[in-house]
Amino acid sequence: MDDKRIEKKLKDTFNTEVPDVLTKIKASPEFRVPLKEKGFSLRNILNKRLIVSLSSLFVVVILLFAVIGRSNYIVASTVTLELNPSIEIYLNKNDYVIKVVALNDDGEEVIEKDIKYRGLSIDDALVIIVERLNELGYVVDTTDENNIILVSVNSDNEAIKARLQNKFATQLQMELSKYNNSHWVFNSDDFQLTDEQLRFVKNNDLLSKYSFAKIALAYRINSLEPDYTLATLSRMSIRNLYDLYIALENPDNLPQKNQMPPSRNNNQNESYSGGDLNIGF
Structure with a gap:
């Protein structure tokens, strides 16, 4: 072989x-190849x-x-709107709304609970607020009364304060012009008050019931005509306080008087009863 x-x-x-x-x-099944390290x-x-x-x-x-x-939710400024309803708007550094609160019962009626103001721009918030004021009858269309809003801005930053004063005045004038009646928006800083008088206003007991802006206006009228006491003036409406103010104030202190509506002073004594303690300097 x-x-x-x-x-x-x-x-x-x-x-x-x-x-x-x-x-x-x-x-x-038990066989496994070890992995390479x-x-x-x-x-x-x-x-x-x-x-x-x-x-x-x-x-x-x-x-x-x-x-x-x-x-975005840190308060940089607050703005008070006074008509008789008293409303305070809290804003952040970019001028967006953080919250809106009422300072009196009329204000509670204006700021509906169902409306979400947080995050709104100033313009959008004011459109809603003025529409509510109109719906509730606080904006009038009669020729014997003016639509008046008093604005007070509080901020530690003077640049922000100046910007907001101008912005609120411009936007509110535009919103009120929709209702075809005489109107004006004025600022509490326009009143001719000394530093001593401002300190007095800030420490006044009436601030527990009324806003700083309203008491500042009342105090200015009181200083021009002492027969009107602060207690009396604080009970009056903003439009009637306005009538008294422009009737009594020196025209030199009203640089825009030619644009301001005239006084409708037929109702300016609506709440005056006399006999109240006169508080002033």
Whole structure:
């Protein structure tokens, strides 16, 4: 028998007689090939650093938005609107409304609970407020009365204060002009009061019932005509206080008098009864 035939016969015998152990081992469910351990890699380090950096950036962005959101509700100024309804508007540094509150019962009626003022611009808020004033009859269309709004701005920043005084006057004049009647918006800073008189107004007991703007106007009228006491004047409407004010004030202190509606003084004594203690300097 030649060598090739012998070799073939041995292979056939080996394949038949020797079991395929390796194939059985691999087929077993317990067989696992261990994972190759990862060695030191610059790429792995860079990936980890990237994940940490992105996580940190995400946290910083969240904190930044939280700070910005909170700063939008920090009060930078307050503005009081006096008609008889007395309303106070709280604004942030960007002149957006934080909240609107009533300072008397009439004001409560004006600022409906269902209206969400937060986040509104000054223009949008005033459109709503003046419309409510009209609906409730505080804006008149008769020729024997003026529509008068007294504005008082309070802010530690003089630039913000000046900007808001102008903005409220302009927007309120525009809103009142829709109702086709004489109207005026004036500012409590326009009254000729000394620093001593202002301190007196700020410490007056009447501020527990009435706004600073109204008492400041009442005090100016009292200083021009002492027969009208602060207690009497504080009970009068803003439009009647306006009539008294422009009738008594020196025209030199009213640079815009030519544009201001004339006094409708037929009702200016509506609440005067006399006999009240005169408070003044």
